[in-house]
Amino acid sequence: MRPGPLAALWWTGLRRNLAMTASVIVTITICLAMLGAGLLLRAQVHTIDRYLLGQLEVVVDLTDDITAAQRTDLEDRLHSDPAITAVRYESKQQVFDRFRRDFRGSPDVVAGVGPEDLPAALRLTLADPRASGDVVVSYTGLDGVEGVRDQRALLQPLYRFLDAFTIGAFALAAVQALASFALIYTMIRISAHGRRRETAIMRLVGASNGTIRAPFVLESAVAGVVGGLCAAGLLVAAKILLVDGQFTRQSTFPLFGWSAVWESAAAVLAVGLLASAAMASLALRRHLRV
Amino acid sequence: MIVLDAVSKWYPSGIRPALSDVSVEIAAGEFVFLVGPSGSGKSTLLRLLLREERASAGQVVVAGRDVARIPDRRVPRLRRIVGCVFQDYRLLPNRTVAANVAFALDVIGRPRHVVRSIVPETLELVGLGEKAQSYPDELSGGEQQRVAIARAFVGRPRVLLADEPTGNLDPATSLEIMDLLDAVHQAGTTVVMATHNAALVDAMRRRVLELSDGVLVRDEAGGGYDTAPVPPLATALPTAPATSPPTSPPSSAPVPASAPSSARIPVQPGPGVPGTPGVPGAPPSPWAPAPRGPVG
Structure with a gap:
């Protein structure tokens, strides 16, 4: 028509x-x-x-006595995990620098902490930033891992x-x-x-x-x-x-x-x-x- | 044009078949009366031709197509070559005469310039050129039926089915409508007219199919309404003589004497134009099928 x-x-x-x-x-x-x-x-x-993507991450704190083999093994696992898109290593010194920067407003806190007091860490970028729970569970308790912190959990x-x-x-x-x-x-x-x-x-x-x-x-x-x-x-x-x-x-x-x-x-x-x-x-x- | 081969039709609720083993053949260009008492299966037969219903048994062929085998989406094509007129006219009350006729072309997607030229032409043919802008409720019954015929004919169908087209009309007006249908027939259209109007059937002397309780009981060329012989009365109808058997004038006409003068009106192209359309030897008929592309 x-x-x-x-x-x-x-x-x-x-x-x-x-x-x-x-x-x-x-x-x-x-x-x-x-x-x-x-x-x-x-x-x-x-x-x-x-x-928040660049600001809050999942952080895998490494134990001080982690061996090179353990760290390589851990990093390989993280790299092959499809839920994780990037893994960045921060040495104790880098973690300390970041700590000083984050708490520059509180000199008292910074004063009591030295570079050796903070663990070296692997900082993870996730494919789905909101699916951090699974990642936390998978990597907690592995050899050489002191703990897995999900900074995003604060925003839950x-x-x-x-x-x-x-x-x-x-x-x-x-x-x-x-x-x-x-x-x-x-x-x-x-x-x-x-x-x-x-x-x-x-x-x-x-x-x-x-x-x-x-x-x-x-x-x-x-x-x-x-x-x-x-x-x-x-x-x-x-x-x-x-x-x-x-x-x-x-x-x-x-x-x-x-x-x-x-x-x-x-x-x-x-x-x-x-x-x-x-x-x-x-x-x-x-x-x-x- | 129309072939019924051993056609039967049962309705789900019916105790006996509406049509029972009906076989009949209607050639292209024929004019056929379909008679019989109410409930004898006339309307069912027409509905089968339109694929409103499907036959329970047997085969219905219209214009070379086995109607039962036409896929649903092709049924509209069938209905474009089979026009239809009813006792109750079925006009749209909120549209003018011209709009009612144009509606039939609009809804099959004809271009506007075609609609604009064919509609007034067709209204002239049915003698309603003057009333194009009237509404149906401003018209008499006969005029409304003419609009309905114009609507059925405007697409130039190859078959025209008329289901008691004169059922609501007085005898004189019935004659006018009969004339109009005859003119449609003269133009080459196959016409099947179901009717109870004995006077018309007797006067026209065309092929008569009589149904009784769904059974075809009579198929008589030039027959009357009843089986009993009836004196031919064809001369009572002004446009009939060309196709009616030549007879002597009847002694008594079953139609009013005033009928002929009014019956002439619809088929005349205009006042003062000589010649009755449809009569062989007359000037070219405006009813002739228009070369306006396929209708099928």
């Missing part, structure tokens, strides 16, 4: 079904806004990860907090998605009933199945896109009002930037369009005989 007549069919359907379409849009908006919020929280976690409460909110947002999005699907299903049923004369005639004069379904799918897809645009608007508003307006001043960590907002908005729009069109097609199988 040409776009003109298709748009005309869509428009009459919309006028006939305005209240239903409005409620579908509202539900989709909430659903997609929650989805977008979840994506932004994940983006925030990644932002923090990136920020923060990560747990962000994770909880991310999961909560996604769960709400899922519940809203179910509601949206139920509403789209109902909208299609009502719409198919309202259009039954038209579809009967379309069938009769030999319109293809795709043509007969097109106005319904369009109706649902437009609702999905409008819902997606509203949700994207909410994300932008949240970035301007909440993130930039409130949190920047309070947070010690950097916050996600605009690129994360645009990525989430694009994802939300795409999901809105595709999921609503797919749901409409599914409902049509049930409610429209072609």
Whole structure:
């Protein structure tokens, strides 16, 4: 069908079904806004990860009596571990220098410590910085290893907090998605009933199945896109009002930037369009005989 | 054009078959009446031709295609070559006459310039050029049926199925509609018309297929509505003589005397134009199949 007549069919359907379409849009908006919020929280976690990547590491402290063979053996194992991307050796002197630098604000602490007091160490960069637990367990207690410290563990409460909110947002999005699907299903049923004369005639004069379904799918897809645009608007508003307006001043960590907002908005729009069109097609199988 | 070979149809809930071992062949360009009491299987037969239903047994062939074997996605192509008219017109009330007819072309993806030229042309053919912008509820029953015929014919189908097209119309209007269907037939379209209108069948003297309880009980060329001989009345119909057997004028006509004058209207291209379309020897008929690309 040409776009003109298709748009005309869509428009009459919309006028006939305005209240239903409005409620579908509202539900989709909430659903997609929650989805977008979840994506932004994940983006925030990644932002923090990136920020801390060079600062907090897993450190394998070596015993003072480690033999050259033991150290070579240990380093070989670390190098061949897929979870570890880089291994850097720090001698006792280097560890001491770092210690002095980290605690330069506290001369009292530095004063009581000499280079010999601190263990030499292997500093590890992990493929997935958040999967440090396994690495700690694997290398603790090996010959020549005094201990494995995960500096990231200090941040676990923060990560747990962000994770909880991310999961909560996604769960709400899922519940809203179910509601949206139920509403789209109902909208299609009502719409198919309202259009039954038209579809009967379309069938009769030999319109293809795709043509007969097109106005319904369009109706649902437009609702999905409008819902997606509203949700994207909410994300932008949240970035301007909440993130930039409130949190920047309070947070010690950097916050996600605009690129994360645009990525989430694009994802939300795409999901809105595709999921609503797919749901409409599914409902049509049930409610429209072609 | 249409072949039914030992066709039977049982509906899941039916206690007896809707159609039982029906075999019939309808050639291209034929005009066939399908008669029989309500529930005798006329509508079922038409539904089989449209692949609205599938035969339970036997084979239905339309325009060379075994209808049961057409894959679902090809069924629309079948319906583009088989036009359809119903007793209840089935027009869209919120669209004008022209828009109703254009709808049939729009939804099969015809380009706009084609729609713009064929629709007014077809409305002229059915005598509704003046009413193109009216809405169906502003029209009489006969006019609405003409719109329905225009919609069925606008895609130039090879077969036109009419399911009691005059069922809701008075005798005079029925004649007008009959004229219109006859003009469609004269243009080369195969027409199958299911009807209860005895007067029309008797007057037209075409091939009659009679169904009774799903069984084809009569296949008579030039037959009447009933098996009993009926005096031919073809001259009561102004556009029928070319194809009706020559007869002497009837002593009594079963249709109102006023019918002929009004019945002429629909098939005249316009006032004052001589010649009735469809009559051999008349000027080229506007009903002739248009060379507008394939319909199948």
